[in-house]
Amino acid sequence: MGSSFGTVFRTTTFGESHGAGVGAVVDGCPAGISISLTEIQAQLERRRPGQSRLTTPRQEGDEVEILSGVEAGLSLGTPIGLLVRNLNQKPGDYRQMANIPRPSHADYSYRMKYGVNSLSGGGRASARETLARVAAGSVAEQFLRSRFGVEIIAWVSQVGEVTFELPEAELEQLSRSAVDAAAVRCPDPDKAALMTAAIEKAAAEKDSLGGVISCVCRKVPAGWGEPVFDKLDALLAQAMISIPAAKGFMLGSGFAGAAMSGSRHNDRFLKDGDRLTTATNFSGGVQGGISNGQLINFKVAFKPVPTIGKVQETVDYEGNQVLLKGKGRHDPCVLPRAVPIVEAMAALTLADLALRQRGNSLF
Numbered sequence: 001m002g003s004s005f006g007t008v009f010r011t012t013t014f015g016e017s018h019g020a021g022v023g024a025v026v027d028g029c030p031a032g033i034s035i036s037l038t039e040i041q042a043q044l045e046r047r048r049p050g051q052s053r054l055t056t057p058r059q060e061g062d063e064v065e066i067l068s069g070v071e072a073g074l075s076l077g078t079p080i081g082l083l084v085r086n087l088n089q090k091p092g093d094y095r096q097m098a099n100i101p102r103p104s105h106a107d108y109s110y111r112m113k114y115g116v117n118s119l120s121g122g123g124r125a126s127a128r129e130t131l132a133r134v135a136a137g138s139v140a141e142q143f144l145r146s147r148f149g150v151e152i153i154a155w156v157s158q159v160g161e162v163t164f165e166l167p168e169a170e171l172e173q174l175s176r177s178a179v180d181a182a183a184v185r186c187p188d189p190d191k192a193a194l195m196t197a198a199i200e201k202a203a204a205e206k207d208s209l210g211g212v213i214s215c216v217c218r219k220v221p222a223g224w225g226e227p228v229f230d231k232l233d234a235l236l237a238q239a240m241i242s243i244p245a246a247k248g249f250m251l252g253s254g255f256a257g258a259a260m261s262g263s264r265h266n267d268r269f270l271k272d273g274d275r276l277t278t279a280t281n282f283s284g285g286v287q288g289g290i291s292n293g294q295l296i297n298f299k300v301a302f303k304p305v306p307t308i309g310k311v312q313e314t315v316d317y318e319g320n321q322v323l324l325k326g327k328g329r330h331d332p333c334v335l336p337r338a339v340p341i342v343e344a345m346a347a348l349t350l351a352d353l354a355l356r357q358r359g360n361s362l363f
């Protein structure tokens with residue numbers, strides 16, 4: 001249970017980090033959508049470890065195969081099977097941990113739940129699972145873009161204590177190439193340099209850092225979201241918080257709105273041709289759980305990576321004091337690699353709600 005996301009556009013991911021492979025089955029993608037394998041692979045490259053000196057040097061090929069559901073570049077309307085075979089299995093890196101639950105990782109809670117642990121570096125809790133989301137999310141994104149013109153762009157807006165706020169006026173123009181100009185995936189060169197330095201310092205100290213990813217979804221039509229439990233913002237929050245190490249979600253003004261007065265916070269309506277727009281967008285493009293046609297913008301906070309090279313005092317499963325030193329090849333900061341994961345989860349959420357809205361409008 002718990003490995004599927006979406007109701008009509010439904011994605012199931014499978015695979016352990018050091019098993020034979022990781023993949024996804026995407027059921028419910030409409031027929032006749034142009035699906036590019038190259039585009040799926042390009043998003044996987046942005047998630048892949050070893051892509052820059054800021055990420056773990058662990059090399060994983062991450063070559064995706066489409067097993068079913070797409071022929072001659074077009075979706076058939078049948079389940080789309082996506083598979084990435086694992087080539088870089090090093091369960092030995094994790095053997096030391098077999099009897100020691102890593103602090104703030106998922107070893108202890110997985111053992112309490114299942115009674116057994118995957119000896120393969122986190123099993124389903126490993127971020128390797130997220131490559132399946134990125135592959136499926138690219139399919140969703142290709143559907144959303146071709147049918148509705150939707151664009152989804154995420155970027156790193158905080159690493160440790162270094163923050164970057166993209167001016168609102170630039171939300172309409174920001175591109176993935178501007179985000180990717182720096183390996184840290186912050187579109188501001190000065191802040192990118194500070195973030196890079198912070199990650200390098202943490203890595204040198206065998207420590208790790210967290211941060212924040214911001215995301216904007218453009219050209220989402222008004223009307224997507226299913227009150228009352230499957231509101232667009234509620235499903236986005238679920239989607240984002242399901243990403244490993246994601247600990248906070250906020251839409252629009254988020255927690256800052258709590259300190260504002262209604263007269264300042266209300267997004268006053270304006271006439272815009274034959275429809276309405278709003279003068280401000282503190283709502284983040286969602287009102288009553290339904291998109292209102294404005295930019296959807298949100299932030300996701302990530303905690304520092306739990307596995308660190310620094311020695312940590314902890315206890316093993318029997319309660320004996322141990323000094324744990326993270327072995328293996330871990331990220332000092334997951335933020336740059338998590339950008340395509342946030343985009344993928346946004347695309348999976350929106351694709352599902354787009355199809356659910358089509359069901360509503362039959363009546």
Ligand SMILES: Cc1cc2nc3c(=O)[nH]c(=O)nc-3n(C[C@H](O)[C@H](O)[C@H](O)COP(=O)(O)O)c2cc1C
Pocket residue numbers: 056104105106122125126127130243244245246303305306307308329330331334337338341
């Ligand atoms: C892209 C990405 C890469 C990650 N890499 C590592 C890693 O190398 N080592 C590690 O301990 N945790 C890593 N994590 C975080 C763990 O997967 C996560 O902390 C763990 O599953 C426990 O889940 P929780 O933090 O959500 O409670 C990564 C997360 C993401 C999104």
